[in-house]
Amino acid sequence: MPRWMLAVLALICALPAHAQQAQVAADIGRRVAELYAAPALSAFSGATRRLDEAMRTLCDAPAPPALEEARAAFAGSVRAWGPVSILRFGPLVEENRFEHIFFWPDVRGVTLRQVQGVLGKKDESAAMPEGLAEKSVALQGLPAMEFVLFGSGAESLAEGDGAFRCRYGAAIAANLAERAAVVERAWRPGAPFHAALTRPAADNALYRTPGEVAGEVVKALSTALQFVRDTELLPALGDSAQEAQGRRAPLWRSNLTFALAGAQVEGVAGLLRAADFAGSLDAARRPLVDSVLFDLDHASQALRAVEAPAEAAFAKEGERARIAYAAVALDGARHSIGEQLSAAIGLTMGFNALDGD
Amino acid sequence: MRSTAIDRRTFLALAGGAALAPQGAWASEEALFLGARLNGGRFEAAVIDERGRDRLVLPLEARGHSFAVDAPRRRAVAFARSPGRFAIAFDVEGRDAPQAIAAAPGRHFYGHGVFTGDGRLMLATENDFEAGRGVIGVYDATDGFRRLAEFASQGVGPHEAVLLDDGRTLCVANGGILTHPDYGRAKLNLATMAPSLAYIDIASGAVVEQAALAPELHQLSIRHMAVDAAGDVWFGCQYEGAASERPPLVGRHRRGRPAELFAGPRDVLHAMQNYVGSVALDASGTVLATSSPRGGLIAFWDTQSGRHLGHRLLPDGCGIAPAARGRVLATSGRGAILSAGWNSQGVLAEPGKAGPAWDNHLRRL
Known part of the structure; x- marks a missing residue:
């Protein structure tokens, strides 16, 4: 076959990047990353770090004010999660991170059932961040954390007889802080996702335009x-x-x-x-x-x-x-x-x- | 429960106007195709001929999806799109009034179904949504589509089902995605989904064989199927994992063996954007077509080798059904109708704003 025929065939078979030109700012990816994602993710990782610290403080010295601190840090994490939860593509979708942070909707009440199971059996493997990370998404994240801090029996956290409950909560908080940090890093300049989002190109595996x-x-x-x-x-x-x-x-x-x-x-x-x-x-x-x-x-x-x-x-x-x-x-x-x-x-x-x- | 009443006069008026089969003999031999669509703001089920002309139009109360087809008796059942709760049985030549079939309490349709070869039973994929499990509803097609029974689909989120050549084994694509109608179309179990193909003996409801993909592909939802000339089941998938991953989307399952996946060329796979919307074989059963509306292309595959043969561009193209050898009839959400093969195509209807938006599936009668 002559070379020109190959070229014509290649043209015929070429796939559209996206048939028509969208009318958007060329730097839309940079704008999203810098103006929206970066501050939202920084706030979320800061809030979950504070929650992590508050849980450790609570477990070390159980007392009503420490429980209030932990609850306030939880509320701060939920508020900071709001804007982050919108970014349901890229790093937040990989490895089911969204579900690990916020398992919702929970149509069949899995969180309540599983969290009560862990608390009832005092499942030590759930009280270690590494062990917990291997478990069901319903045992991790904000809804599980909420039950630990606000569900029936939560008052025990302030009194010292809630030691296991506290350690499980601390493991949830530690993993939340870790995931928040991972997602924040994945959106930073220099990370592959940031590069893909901010520099769309024909050879870019995620975004071509x-x-x-x-x-x-x-x-x-x-x-x-x-x-x-x-x-x-x-x-x-x-x-x-x-x-x-x-x-x-x-x-x-x-x-x-x-x-x-x-x-x-x-x-x-x-x-x-x-x-x-x-x-x-x-x-x-x-x-x-x-x-x-x-x-x-x-x-x-x-x-x-x-x-x-x-x-x-x-x-x-x-x-x-x-x-x-x-x-x-x-x-x-x-x-x-x-x-x-x-x-x-x-x-x-x-x-x-x-x-x- | 939602109303499933159809205005009979509306139907007969439309049928009388549209179902103009010129001559009886010719009419019974010609190929007819069924598709759901949105036309001028109204949802419809349409019967078209092989030149893309309307032969019958049936109004639907909401968006339709696919059809169970009883070719020998020239009738079909149009299903609501998931999580819809209505289906309509109708004669494709408009000789009888259509009949509404309401979903059973606690069930909704997923949009696909089949008739048994003898036309006695109609089987539909359904969601037992409080229990979160897939079922196959069994309907008596000789007695007003009375619901006789149901059996487990052996998985969550059954989507398309095909009846194998033995006439008694139903192969179901359990897509694996849990949904509940109270939560719209939200996917409730992406982290734990486990799609599978289940072969079920329809006489007993017993599972005969099950096939799953490798554990690392548990987010590859198996959704649509077609059976080739060799009796192998081909399936098209939709990936629920990260967009940065591009797993193969087309697979073949031969009974007694593990499922095989075929990626095709890298640029074609990338263009499909992790989404195959429909699969169909050509008239010979040796060429498979897979549509990707996101990528706007229809890819063709050799069923013996799994080799990608070529592709046709069709923006928002999804409906495909067997046409001649090596060809499918294809419809798009922008009103286009094509006769497409891997190396040629003919345009039967140009895309245009005035044309109907054809829905995901096209079925040949």
């Missing part, structure tokens, strides 16, 4: 909004106040449900701003981003305004209205992002490319 980076960001935004609404709010809300079940919401024991959801929604807004989609749109389409941000800001305000404890809030009429409003706003924002915004920046989200079909 800034448009593909934008596609990843849009998907993450949409996934996060769906996660908050479908797995954190709606199952507990039910169709009526009678059917509400606050205990189906995440972190109701520590009453951090709405702090978490609010922080996640603020994270979505923060990531949207960092990616600067508006900067690449013409004046006529720029209001699209503003309207999404409007929805997100109002949703997070509504969630922050819930005053009743999470366990009861889902069944109280005034609070239900706030939660339902937030759910509607999140759904609206998700549709605007997935449809109008995607189209405006030149991404075509396929009809058939959705997960799980």
